[in-house]
Amino acid sequence: MSQRSPQLSKAQQCRFQRLSASQPSRQIQSEGGVTELWEESQEQFQCAGVAAMRNTIQPNSLSLPNYHPTPRLVYVERGQGFISVTFPGCAETYDSQQTQMTSESQSQRQDLHQKVHRIRRGDIVAIPAGAAHWCYNDGNEELVAVSVNDLNHQSNQLDQKFRAFYLAGGVPERGQQEQERQTFQNIFQEFDSELMAEAFNIPSETVRKMQSKENRRGLIVNVRERMGFIRPDEEQQQEQEQRGGQSDNGIEESYCTMKIRTNIENRRDTDIYSRQAGKVNVVDRHKLPILKYMDMSAERGRLYQNALLSPHWSVHGHTIVYVTGGDANVQVVNNNGQTMMNDNVNKGNMFVVPQYYTVTFKAGNNGFQWVAFKTTGWPLRNPLAGYTSVIRGMPLQVLTNAYQISPNQAQQIKINRGGESLVLSSGGRSD
Amino acid sequence: MSQRSPQLSKAQQCRFQRLSASQPSRQIQSEGGVTELWEESQEQFQCAGVAAMRNTIQPNSLSLPNYHPTPRLVYVERGQGFISVTFPGCAETYDSQQTQMTSESQSQRQDLHQKVHRIRRGDIVAIPAGAAHWCYNDGNEELVAVSVNDLNHQSNQLDQKFRAFYLAGGVPERGQQEQERQTFQNIFQEFDSELMAEAFNIPSETVRKMQSKENRRGLIVNVRERMGFIRPDEEQQQEQEQRGGQSDNGIEESYCTMKIRTNIENRRDTDIYSRQAGKVNVVDRHKLPILKYMDMSAERGRLYQNALLSPHWSVHGHTIVYVTGGDANVQVVNNNGQTMMNDNVNKGNMFVVPQYYTVTFKAGNNGFQWVAFKTTGWPLRNPLAGYTSVIRGMPLQVLTNAYQISPNQAQQIKINRGGESLVLSSGGRSD
């Protein structure tokens, strides 16, 4: 009934003076790919309470089953594959899904339990806290996925530190990876093998294989024979329906069958479009209802050559921007009368725009493309310039008196961008 | 789904031993008024997680547009004026409101976008986090408004520190106001003026005016010609209806048109009234539904000469009391067997009663009037004495055994206040 917000400990405060675009600083090399990690202890990530990573899975490789105490939003930057997400408490509903699997291998018996989802470039995938998931690259190119974990979400009653619990594999013992070994571990590894053998009713030899003690191939492994899945055509259709029929009632009932993915590059779903300036697609709790429970959202943006994103502030959460192409000048200011960021950003950079701070982008000559992850399921912006801006909503006299300008100047501030709103074309007014 | 409460860092703990009534300790002098601030770092405000201030706006002056990361509840202590609050994400609905503005000035064109509300003495005004607002004093006396900001509300994902983002003006460079300059700044000030000129499609000269670099008149400015607003009569009526028809469904749909003000001195809305002792009016999420989202509430109380407020504890939030007239002896005790407060308080004093701590007021010879702000939208009290008290709800034998008293004495404890409940008349029983 109460709605208290988090208290941030010293280290997590947002009182820093400088934001900067950064690249992943650590990596875990596995047999079938690589996991790159942004430095979680950077002030900007501490302030936003997020941990970010980029996974590259080689063709015919498997990202091993794991779960984490945080909701995670994933953007598929390149490639295709299959992902399976096991919702807690929903295991017994699998049979009724009648999802079927087949394979070039002859090893299948009646293996009807798994639920797998096709993922491809441009997809946003939602993984709830505590849900075990694995991912297989069945394509011919690398599968690259950028993920943001929201450490402050209330589903995490542990402290603000990223943890991953693997059901197989584990970080190899070689190299300078002490921190990674402590974060990404195989939970079977330390259980007594006799006890596990009894729990599963299997030979101890098999348990020792599950513990991966001798043979650590990392977090992503090569697959010996190609895996294949046949998914019923109904699923796609069903997902469409669920999206429409979602309601506030019957949380738990519908939770188990909720859609976990959507494509953020779907042209029909464009939220803001300007022929001169660019476009923005949002995936929020309306487009993907599971985001209501995860309280996260995502946005895909594209600015054309030299276009601008209107200076604005976000009200319901922090924004974590990942640059997917082009370049831009990014300016962020705070309420201390300081510029927190005034930098050029490029492909592969990530930076945080804290909640309520004002930000603007100006694309370079090659335009600018990005994906933003947000720590709210209900993302709202207040633009300062443009048709829907707060300044356009103010009476002329408020502007003339606030800025000591003439009514004409005030009118220009309000209307000179014409019908343009969030994405603004280069060189001024368009219609 | 989970409902975890905030964790308080060292500085914000409620383990202090002493509460005291305090006056604002800092002030920002502006051209058109003054902003007085209570010391946010005082233990009692840290425990409650609030920042309090009092704004005095001179006649024909304008409090400049600004927003803050916290919900704010405002009590209009004196005067009258207009306030405009721009809800995030609702800008585009302004046109359909058909609110119109007029003015002695000839500068108006088709300026139909703003939504303004008449405010006057006794009003409680709710300003959601991140909503830009401005306020104009169109009356003949000072407009005095006391505000409490709830820093712990979940809408604030930044740390527990008050911040204000101004769209114009800024704290003057003169004097010892370093702390204020860091808290109340003009966000345009540090943006690159060429970039802003392009974003608004206006001359750089106008942007430099918006940045107010040369001419800082503070946070409240004089208005050159009187401003006037015509508000449609329908609004008042519409507000009435909205209050009745509010429901839990359709949050976002109704959010944009929610009522933001109500008068707390409305006699018909009195919640507790005693001819001998005084009265209490509450503005909670039922009377002003937006308080459900802001999770705050307010109370207006009046005790007659020497009357008492029953010793009681509040269950859902902290209470911040602002004294508007008269005087009283206030006692607050904690669970350490200590008196946290046993002081006389007077007009203009503010003090915190932490959640769950027991408090009682005894009015002086001139009675006692106050406004209380609460960090919950659902304020509930447990009185110890009076008709609705927890002690009256206990069996006689529990009292005789708990206190080693006779059944007669126990009966007196239960019934000697007769039908009186929260406000208790002086000198004992009344009916």
Next chain:
Amino acid sequence: MSQRSPQLSKAQQCRFQRLSASQPSRQIQSEGGVTELWEESQEQFQCAGVAAMRNTIQPNSLSLPNYHPTPRLVYVERGQGFISVTFPGCAETYDSQQTQMTSESQSQRQDLHQKVHRIRRGDIVAIPAGAAHWCYNDGNEELVAVSVNDLNHQSNQLDQKFRAFYLAGGVPERGQQEQERQTFQNIFQEFDSELMAEAFNIPSETVRKMQSKENRRGLIVNVRERMGFIRPDEEQQQEQEQRGGQSDNGIEESYCTMKIRTNIENRRDTDIYSRQAGKVNVVDRHKLPILKYMDMSAERGRLYQNALLSPHWSVHGHTIVYVTGGDANVQVVNNNGQTMMNDNVNKGNMFVVPQYYTVTFKAGNNGFQWVAFKTTGWPLRNPLAGYTSVIRGMPLQVLTNAYQISPNQAQQIKINRGGESLVLSSGGRSD
């Protein structure tokens, strides 16, 4: 709208390496019983944000009225009695309940206000934050009750420290009980007695008795004459109906009449049952709707000789396990590749299993019985072994490639426990 989770200060972090079963380390001896406290500052309790205690009330003794800033879940381990819980803001509804009281004593007049509930062995009792309660042992044996307080629940806006506010009694001045004296105090004690006399309209002499300054019998007192209560037969029935009719709407309306207790040993309500292995009963927000607001739940478990609880992780909250009989080997592992616990636990031990950490129990020769308290109203487990396990939900090829095992071995991992799910029989497969 946002759902941010708590931030844990240094002391409350979950980065410790070792869990251990513990006994209460402190105790408060009272005239009519004893209060034993687990050490709140232990890392495991700090991580879970809970304070645990065990109250032993002698026959014909009364646990004095008190309240606390945290929701509390109580398990009645032994004996029987009456409990009264006064919901905040619901006092005035007592009359209409028509609950009546009688007694061997002749002191009763028209004392119709209290609402009392019969409690007995096996009951789970829910006490909301801020609700005053007292408890009377009317049986012939000791009444033993184990309680867990959730300090992190959002209803607590104070800091993470256990506090109890007593309306009578108080910790005696003798002995080394400084910490207890600071936590469990009589709130009347420090109020000015003249002011209290006026508030209740009673003689100062009676107030001094209420303050218990001279005569501290502790927190539980002997009762001079036996107390008796007649409860209307309707209540039981009514409670049944309320449970069925609970809905999300009308929170406050139904809050006052919500059921606060249920028996966790009710055979008809068993959630998981295996003739060979044991059984588990859960009391969650569905079985006891008030737990939705308290966001806590409980579980009663029994494993037969040498049976196992499947290795699993809990997703929505921490688990605090209290051992009621038998013994077991308990293993808990974390994501650092470390065993946090691999101990034998016995009757009277308590330990925490942090959220998301994997745990397994193996009962000893005399079986194993426990009660678990959970910091969520919606407890969900992800078992690793058994019919409903996440591993059974994975395709064979994922297992063969993850563990480098044969399809046959993978199939064994998936199906060797047959239809068994959470409770697993000793020595392997059963059906």
